[in-house]
Every structure is written in C-alpha cells, then in structure tokens.
Amino acid sequence: MTATSALPAGTAAPDFSLPSTPDQKVRLSELRGRPVILAFYPADWSPVCGDQMALYNEVRAEFTRFGAQILGISVDGAWCHAAFARDRKLHFPLLADFEPKGEVARRYGVYRAGDGFCERSLFVIDSDGIIRWSYVSPIGVNPGADGILAALEKLSAGKEKR
C-alpha cells in the first residue's frame, strides 16, 4: 500500500480535461460558477448495491439542490465507463483518467502507485475552483454522501453571508 496525501481544503483545484465518453471531454474549469464534486474511485464494476457510484446516482437530486455537478473518476477507459454507466443507469459523467494513467489522481494526491488505481476519495470544489473539502476513505469502505452534503451546505451558507 502506498501512502497518499490528498490536496487539502483551500488549495486551487488543478485543472484537467478528461474523456467523459469515447468522443467527448470535460474540462474542470468550464464548470466554474457552480460547485463540483470529484469522486475518485478505484474501478468500475464493484458489487451492485453497495456501489459508491450507484449511491451517488440515487442521491443526485440532493446534489442538484445545491446546484452541484458530480463527476466520477477512475483509471478505467471511456469504453469501460460507457458500459458500466449503461449497465447501472448512471446519469452523471464518469471520467477516464486513463492516459497518462492516473495522471489527474496523482495531481490531486490520491493515486496508489503500487496498486495502479486511485484512492476512494472525494473533493468538493467551490464555484471559484477552490477545493473546500477533501476526504480519503479506507479503500474498502464506501464513504457515502453525508460528507459531501455537509460540505455543500457549508458552501451555500457561506455564500449567503457574503
């Protein structure tokens, strides 16, 4: 196991452009103006009902209440993501950190070099592109959505005060 250190709150989120489908890309900086949730996860095709991406799919409406966009990221390729998303009826983008492998995960400090995949880790980025919350979960534990929602709530409370 390789120790990783995820970028902490207060850091500018490194920009990236990654395939969301075999012929489309998503650039992080193009999502400025709304909160973004980056959910790094080890691999597509983990067991059904306890699956992290399936959970976020069900919880989507709660994220939308904060105007937030969720992006899943793993080292799987775009074709693999497409099959996985179709099978699980996922309604948000899965990004392929495939070439160079794990490059974006490395820049966020969540790549497990010895394993060849990324940590199960979460980043909530505010509308100005600053990381406001980050969390690395034990690899076998689905972190759920409570931390994300608490972070989004804090963001929107801070905005009202301004």
Place this chain on the structure above:
Amino acid sequence: MSRLAPPVSDSDHRAGPDGARVTLVEYGDYECPHCGRAYPIVREVQGRMARRLRFVFRNFPLSEAHPHAEHAAETAEAAGAQDKFWEMHDALYEHQETLEDPDLVRLAKKLGLDAIRVEQDLAAGTHADRVRQDFRSGVRSGVNGTPTFFINGIRYDGSWDLDTLLDALEEAGEKAVPPARVG
C-alpha cells in the same frame, strides 16, 4: 464516524422495547438482494436477543437500480397506516421476486388489509414523502448502500453474518447505558 440523524423517535417503525439497551437500525430496500439475505439474519438476531433488542427499519429504496423498490416501500408504509407495518415488511422480503403493483395489492389482501386503500395510497403517492424523508435521513447519516446498519446510533461497517452481527450487538449492549424513553 457516521452517526444516525435524526435519532430513533416515535415516528419510526420499532420492534422491541424502547428501553432496550441495544437499538439496531436498518436502512433497507425491499428489492435489494443483499437486504433479502439480511432479512432472516435480522429475524434470528431478534429471536435470540428477544427483549434486549429494539429493531428499527427505515426505507432506502435505490429506485434507479430497483424499479419496484419505491412502491414496495410505500406499500409497507401503507400497511403501517393500517397498523400492519411489520407483517407487510416480512411479507415483502419473503416475496422479493414478485413486487409488481398487483402483487403488492395481493399481499395486502392476504394480510387482511383494506387492499383498496393500499391501492389508492400507491396511486396517490400518499406515503411517498415519508419514504423520501427516510431516504434523506439515510443519506445524511452516511448510508452507503443497502443494507446499512446502525448500532446504537453509530454506522456499523462490519460483516452482518449472524455471529459477527450478534457479537457486535452484544458488545454494544455491554457498553451502553439504557436509552431515555422515547417521548
């Protein structure tokens, strides 16, 4: 550490004494095969711990993955409105393969419920808010799939095979002070 929010209250479906030292909360989905496997285990745990355990069930239908889960949950709530929540809860887990709307109404009839009312409740979404409320509380409590268990308010990440779950519950009971009675 993920904690149950809101805590168990009068509005929850509770089996066993409110004064029990151990409360096991399950967030579950009636169409989820893992929940189906957990069902007889929970029943066994309830049997073995008897009055020392309070069991609470909250709805967490994964509707994208399980197209019948939402109506199944609403049916359990509709049965609850006729004071037969647990009877329906058990029946749903014992008939996981047949959860189409007509099956749900048939189950209601079999349990001696006012099946027409159950059918109307389903059509009108009478209990949809309650199910949604459960779901939201689950998300806020750190539910990360189904089933997710909480033991005395703390998310239980361990295995839920019979022996491991029993051990965890007994251990929680030894540590616990008896909870204040639900007001």
